[in-house]
Amino acid sequence: MSHVVVVGAGQAGASLVAKLRSSGFDGAITLIGGEKVPPYQRPPLSKAYLLGDMTEERLYLRPADYYADNDITLRLNSWVSGVDAKAKTITLGGGETLDYDQLVLTTGATPRKLPASVGGTLEGVFTVRDLDDANAMAPAFTAGKRVLIIGGGYIGLEAAAVAAKRGLKVTLVEMADRILQRVAAPETSDYFRALHQAHGVDILEGVGLETLLGDTHVTGAKLTDGTVLDIDFAVVGVGIAPATDLAEKAGVDINIAILTDEHGRTSDPSIWAAGDCATVPFHGQTIRIESVGNAIDQAECVALNIAGQETPYIPKPWFWSDQYDCKLQIAGLNIGYTDVYVRKGDAAGVQSNWYYNGDTLLAVDAMNDPRNYMIGKRLIEAGRSPDPALITDPATDMKALLKP
Numbered sequence: 001m002s003h004v005v006v007v008g009a010g011q012a013g014a015s016l017v018a019k020l021r022s023s024g025f026d027g028a029i030t031l032i033g034g035e036k037v038p039p040y041q042r043p044p045l046s047k048a049y050l051l052g053d054m055t056e057e058r059l060y061l062r063p064a065d066y067y068a069d070n071d072i073t074l075r076l077n078s079w080v081s082g083v084d085a086k087a088k089t090i091t092l093g094g095g096e097t098l099d100y101d102q103l104v105l106t107t108g109a110t111p112r113k114l115p116a117s118v119g120g121t122l123e124g125v126f127t128v129r130d131l132d133d134a135n136a137m138a139p140a141f142t143a144g145k146r147v148l149i150i151g152g153g154y155i156g157l158e159a160a161a162v163a164a165k166r167g168l169k170v171t172l173v174e175m176a177d178r179i180l181q182r183v184a185a186p187e188t189s190d191y192f193r194a195l196h197q198a199h200g201v202d203i204l205e206g207v208g209l210e211t212l213l214g215d216t217h218v219t220g221a222k223l224t225d226g227t228v229l230d231i232d233f234a235v236v237g238v239g240i241a242p243a244t245d246l247a248e249k250a251g252v253d254i255n256i257a258i259l260t261d262e263h264g265r266t267s268d269p270s271i272w273a274a275g276d277c278a279t280v281p282f283h284g285q286t287i288r289i290e291s292v293g294n295a296i297d298q299a300e301c302v303a304l305n306i307a308g309q310e311t312p313y314i315p316k317p318w319f320w321s322d323q324y325d326c327k328l329q330i331a332g333l334n335i336g337y338t339d340v341y342v343r344k345g346d347a348a349g350v351q352s353n354w355y356y357n358g359d360t361l362l363a364v365d366a367m368n369d370p371r372n373y374m375i376g377k378r379l380i381e382a383g384r385s386p387d388p389a390l391i392t393d394p395a396t397d398m399k400a401l402l403k404p
Contacts, residue, residue, distance in 0.1 A: 002027035004306060005090060005098060007080050007246060008106035009033025011042065012275030012295040014061045016104060019303035021070050030073040030098065032080060037131060038064045043292060045134040046158040047322050050141065051165065056131070083250035085268050102270055102306050105247055105258060106299060109240035109276040109290070114150070119212025124233040128155055129240070137235065143167030145232040148221050150209050152179030154321045156237030157192060161323040163235075164199045171229060172201055175208035185340040187353045188365045195326055195349075242277045242288060255279060257288045262312040264302035272306065274299040280315050282333070289333075293318045316381055317363075325349075329370060331377035332363030341388045343398075345369055352376065354391050361385040372398055 004020060006013045009031050017031045033039065040059035048054040067074040079093035089097045111127040114120025126137040140147070145168050149156045152174030163170045176182070178189045193203055204223070212234060213220035221229045242257035252266040253259040258273040262281050265272055275295040279286045294315060301313040319330040326349060337355040344351055345368070352372040355363040361384070364376030375398050379386065390396045 002101045003099060004029050004102045004104065005100040006031045006104040006106055007090070008108055008243075008275070008277070009035070009039045009074070009076070010106060010108045010275065010295070011039070011061070011292055012108070012299040013104075013106035014039035015296045016106060016274060016299035016303045017067075017072050018062070018070075019300040020307060021072060023304055023307045025303075025307045027101070028073070029071070030075060031067065032075045032078050032092075034077070034079050035130060035132070036077045038062070038067070038074065038076070040131065041292075042130070043320075045131065046128045046155055047162065050128075050134055050138060050159070050162045052138075059131070080246055083246055083271075085250045085252075085271065088270060100270075102272065103250075104302060104306070105250075105266075105271065105273040105277060106275045106295075107243035107246060107277045109242050111236070111240050112238045114209070114212070114236055114238075117211075118209065119214065119218060120236070122212055122214050123217040124214075125212065125218055125236060126233065127236050128159060137233070140233045141166045141168065145169070146230060147171070148173065148209075148229060148231045148234040149237065150234060151237035151239070152176070152181075152203070152205070153183065153237055153239065154180070156235070157196065157323055158321060159235045159237060160196060160201050161199070164196070164201050165324065170201045171204065171231075172196070173204045173207050173209060173223060175224075176205070178205050179203065183334075184365060185334070185337070185353055185355065187340050187342055188367075191351060191353075191367055192323065192326075192328075195324060199324060240276065240290065244277060247271075247273065247277070255286055259286065263305045263310065264298060264313060265305075272302045274302045280313060282315050285335075287333075287335070289315060289317055291317065291319045316377075318377065326368055327370070329366045329373040330363065331366075331373060332361075332380040334363040337362050339388070341391045343372065343391050344394070345372075354388065356385070356388060359385055375399060375402060378402055 039061045080090050082091040111129040147163050149160045149172040160170050160172050180189045208224040210222045210224050212218050247258045252268050258278045260273050260278050304311045317333050321328040334355040336357050339356045341354045350369050351367045352369045353365040366373035386401045
């Protein structure tokens with residue numbers, strides 16, 4: 001009987017084993033995860049869960065008994081230390097070996113941490129990646145405490161929003177010239193800077209962290225402009241790195257992340273990859289997409305291909321972020337944009353930013369604007385690019401842009 005082993009019990013791994021079983025695969029399936037709890041949603045960790053609006057059980061992607069009920073062996077609190085691609089075996093942390101016919105790496109990514117030389121190992125310095133991280137920092141989110149958020153990407157901004165809503169004094173530092181510089185246009189940065197400042201967050205751009213201060217627990221921070229801050233704790237949100245260690249041990253090709261073809265196969269035909277740890281082919285490029293949507297869609301495509309189909313994965317990128325009462329929805333990828341066109345809504349805070357490369361629509365950032373998000377998403381997926389003058393004209397019936 002064929003045995004599929006999936007290493008990594010996050011969104012991609014959980015989606016893959018469910019799709020594999022529902023697609024009619026009747027072989028053995030083993031899902032291996034390093035945490036003690038069943039696969040769960042990660043995005044709420046820095047939002048609803050940290051705010052106390054969501055319980056741990058509501059994070060679970062499926063009921064705990066789903067896996068046994070569907071003849072999926074779920075091995076939690078387990079680590080894979082090695083892969084022997086020739087023998088088709090993996091070695092677990094305790095020395096046990098498992099045979100596989102097909103191996104899938106859904107190992108995700110790990111948060112970049114501050115080095116010990118700048119205080120990264122002090123108590124009270126947190127990252128936001130898994131449930132243990134969120135549980136460790138939750139008690140610190142107490143009204144009146146002073147927190148330093150290091151990094152102005154979406155994770156840092158979401159943590160800042162939670163802290164501000166909980167009544168903390170929040171300072172956010174971003175070494176780049178502006179928040180969200182790596183992932184969004186200045187127009188989107190301006191929107192979220194104003195949003196956070198309206199909620200009392202002190203945003204410092206073009207300023208980095210020189211060092212955190214304290215003997216055992218962090219008590220302060222010295223910034224690159226000489227400013228010294230007194231703080232009670234710090235949250236580090238400076239990006240993630242794909243977890244490629246096992247892939248390297250297996251000898252498969254790495255390019256940015258685990259290199260996969262359009263079907264999700266690596267350079268070893270018996271090893272596949274999906275999610276944050278894997279690349280995807282996109283418009284002739286090799287890229288990595290950090291999103292829940294990609295993790296689900298790529299993993300389900302891999303499952304279909306393991307089950308015997310030859311289905312190419314065609315990414316349809318979409319993302320979201322919740323900050324205060326603002327819901328950001330993003331359709332497409334803005335890689336290579338040359339122009340951004342802004343459409344303001346009738347209500348305060350409603351806005352969509354449309355990314356173009358010349359005459360070609362690439363992506364849309366929609367803030368509290370779900371209607372234009374859906375319109376933009378459908379246009380991008382259909383390969384259609386309206387005249388930008390129509391986008392910025394408040395008289396335009398946006399839904400009419402979808403008509404043939």
